[in-house]
Amino acid sequence: xxxxxxxxxxxxxxxxxxxxxxxxxxxxxxxxxxxxxxxxxxxxxxxxxxxxxxxxxxxxxxxxxxxxxxxxxxxxxxxxxxxxxxxxxxxxxxxxxxxxxxxxxxxxxxxxxxxxxxxxxxxxxxxxxxxxxxxxxxxxxxxxxxxxxxxxxxxxxxxxxxxxxxxxxxxxxxxxxxxxxxxxxxxxxxxxxxxxxxxxxxxxxxxxxxxxxxxxxxxxxxxxxxxxxxxxxxxxxxxxxxxxxxxxx
Amino acid sequence: xxxxxxxxxxxxxxxxxxxxxxxxxxxxxxxxxxxxxxxxxxxxxxxxxxxxxxxxxxxxxxxxxxxxxxxxxxxxxxxxxxxxxxxxxxxxxxxxxxxxxxxxxxxxxxxxxxxxxxxxxxxxxxxxxxxxxxxxxxxxxxxxxxxxxxxxxxxxxxxxxxxxxxxxxxxxxxxxxxxxxxxxxxxxxxxxxxxxxxxxxxxxxxxxxxxxxxxxxxxxxxxxxxxxxxxxxxxxxxxxxxxxxxxxxxxxxxxxxxxxxxxxxxxxxxxxxxxxxxxxxxxxxxxxxxxxxxxxxxxxxxxxxxxxxxxxxxxxxxxxxxxxxxxxxxxxxxxxxxxxxxxxxxxxxxxxxxxxxxxxxxxxxxxxxxxxxxxxxxxxxxxxxxx
Numbered sequence: 066x067x068x069x070x071x072x073x074x075x076x077x078x079x080x081x082x083x084x085x086x087x088x089x090x091x092x093x094x095x096x097x098x099x100x101x102x103x104x105x106x107x108x109x110x111x112x113x114x115x116x117x118x119x120x121x122x123x124x125x126x127x128x129x130x131x132x133x134x135x136x137x138x139x140x141x142x143x144x145x146x147x148x149x150x151x152x153x154x155x156x157x158x159x160x161x162x163x164x165x166x167x168x169x170x171x172x173x174x175x176x177x178x179x180x181x182x183x184x185x186x187x188x189x190x191x192x193x194x195x196x197x198x199x200x201x202x203x204x205x206x207x208x209x210x211x212x213x214x215x216x217x218x219x220x221x222x223x224x225x226x227x228x229x230x231x232x233x234x235x236x237x238x239x240x241x242x243x244x245x246x247x248x249x250x251x252x253x254x255x256x257x258x259x260x261x262x263x264x265x266x267x268x269x270x271x272x273x274x275x276x277x278x279x280x281x282x283x284x285x286x287x288x289x290x291x292x293x294x295x296x297x298x299x300x301x302x303x304x305x306x307x308x309x310x311x312x313x314x
Numbered sequence: 315x316x317x318x319x320x321x322x323x324x325x326x327x328x329x330x331x332x333x334x335x336x337x338x339x340x341x342x343x344x345x346x347x348x349x350x351x352x353x354x355x356x357x358x359x360x361x362x363x364x365x366x367x368x369x370x371x372x373x374x375x376x377x378x379x380x381x382x383x384x385x386x387x388x389x390x391x392x393x394x395x396x397x398x399x400x401x402x403x404x405x406x407x408x409x410x411x412x413x414x415x416x417x418x419x420x421x422x423x424x425x426x427x428x429x430x431x432x433x434x435x436x437x438x439x440x441x442x443x444x445x446x447x448x449x450x451x452x453x454x455x456x457x458x459x460x461x462x463x464x465x466x467x468x469x470x471x472x473x474x475x476x477x478x479x480x481x482x483x484x485x486x487x488x489x490x491x492x493x494x495x496x497x498x499x500x501x502x503x504x505x506x507x508x509x510x511x512x513x514x515x516x517x518x519x520x521x522x523x524x525x526x527x528x529x530x531x532x533x534x535x536x537x538x539x540x541x542x543x544x545x546x547x548x549x550x551x552x553x554x555x556x557x558x559x560x561x562x563x564x565x566x567x568x569x570x571x572x573x574x575x576x577x578x579x580x581x582x583x584x585x586x587x588x589x590x591x592x593x594x595x596x597x598x599x600x601x602x603x604x605x606x607x608x609x610x611x612x613x614x615x616x617x618x619x620x621x622x623x624x625x626x627x628x629x630x631x632x633x634x635x636x637x638x639x640x641x642x643x644x645x646x647x648x649x650x651x652x653x654x655x656x657x658x659x660x661x662x663x664x665x666x667x668x669x670x671x672x673x674x675x676x677x678x679x680x681x682x683x684x685x686x687x688x689x690x691x692x693x694x695x696x697x698x699x700x701x
Contacts, residue, residue, distance in 0.1 A: 138325060250332035253363035253376050256325050
């Protein structure tokens with residue numbers, strides 16, 4: 066079974082984002098970029114499936130600027146077999162990404178597509194679901210456990226009430242939650258091998274997909290600075306203050 | 315992050331940083347308290363292949379140059395970790411690789427690459443012969459198929475955590491040699507067999523958690539087949555390894571320096587006194603900036619020395635100058651970082667005091683600053699020899 070893993074290049078999770086002066090977006094100039102952490106979990110899961118003998122080939126795909134090549138190399142160094150980069154220097158919205166991925170799915174016919182549940186830059190949490198709809202495949206989102214048996218996949222999902230287990234027929238779409246696994250770091254020999262693994266360069270036009278943005282960002286602003294709190298002497302005073310603020314009865 | 319955009323081997327650096335993130339400050343604080351060896355950290359580095367970076371692919375390593383190795387060590391140190399426990403696993407094998415027989419290479423290098431054999435002890439210094447290496451007295455006497463070794467070594471790092479040791483000893487007394495640097499030979503000592511049978515290892519407690527020891531040889535028998543290269547030419551074999559060592563140590567200093575600058579800049583921006591961040595005071599920010607300027611210059615010299623080494627050019631002077639500049643830049647940065655942190659710089663949980671102690675070593679080991687200045691004075695500038 067082939068596994069397709071889409072990965073996104075995003076601002077590193079350790080970096081404190083700064084908003085551009087004109088409020089048009091987050092300033093990404095000279096900022097460290099990395100693979101979206103949820104996508105790392107997706108790559109790791111695909112590698113574990115391959116190590117179990119379930120997956121035979123792992124294809125990583127990224128849609129974004131040319132530098133997303135580095136993100137794909139990271140996926141290759143972790144253990145993906147080959148990569149596809151669809152270059153777009155303008156931002157591609159989740160629907161555009163899902164349409165492109167649907168085309169890649171049609172071409173590659175993977176048994177599973179494993180995606181991060183969301184990217185930590187825009188937190189859209191849409192691509193996996195849109196891809197499932199566009200391809201007519203079943204979806205198991207927010208996976209905290211994935212078990213493949215023959216042509217079914219059991220996906221344990223983290224839902225508000227607890228854990229829910231769904232059974233999907235492959236081919237299927239899975240999105241990963243934080244607790245699915247702990248991604249490995251690449252070993253030095255694998256980093257070196259990754260340099261010679263195949264990486265195909267494409268454009269949205271190659272797939273006949275129009276990725277023109279449909280949404281317009283009006284304004285991006287930083288969260289308001291937290292004001293200093295007040296100290297209360299005891300529980301009674303705390304209760305009184307909460308009542309006065311109307312947050313407790 | 316400073317300079318993150320234009321650094322060499324970004325993918326290797328990133329992978330090392332990820333690995334080091336699993337070994338945060340409290341891990342090192344615990345080890346420091348107990349003067350314990352970072353076994354788990356060394357295992358993780360070994361398994362990820364970072365210690366076999368210099369070993370040719372034919373023997374199971376990655377076959378990369380010193381420039382890649384400096385990237386690995388710099389990132390280890392920048393992350394707040396310390397490569398001192400295992401950096402010698404990277405380069406001690408160079409003596410075997412360059413001067414060993416095909417049989418020795420086949421026998422040892424693949425196992426050194428996999429980490430099955432730890433070859434990270436290098437026995438040169440003696441109590442009565444420090445940098446004046448030709449005066450070493452440890453003597454290996456050939457008796458049939460073995461060498462019988464007697465003598466003493468000191469400041470031998472990692473001897474308790476090494477399976478093999480590269481040992482320099484006299485095989486001809488100094489006074490019987492045409493040149494003082496003749497008559498010394500390199501033996502590979504199998505520590506697993508030697509301890510208790512003529513070799514005694516005694517740990518030395520020091521200011522920092524660095525597994526250093528003194529060694530006593532009392533009729534230790536070493537098979538003659540463990541002689542590296544030719545008898546009597548050992549001093550030359552040792553010298554070529556020292557350039558690699560100096561460049562790698564210099565890269566650790568660069569990593570330490572970046573650690574101190576990262577920490578100081580972050581703290582100064584965050585810490586408010588008199589209602590504003592202390593970083594707004596030029597008295598605070600200028601020393602941080604100066605540390606960065608000095609470290610950047612030293613880093614260029616380290617890069618140059620590593621590049622020359624990889625190109626096979628003579629680089630003894632450059633390796634020495636790189637080590638001196640880097641160790642002084644990291645020490646300035648360490649001092650600056652303590653000052654920036656004020657009292658917190660002394661608190662164990664901030665890791666500043668630990669790194670401060672650790673980075674002080676490098677102006678002394680593996681060669682002291684005065685000896686570097688002496689080398690430059692006499693060998694580069696043609697000034698009279700002072701000793």
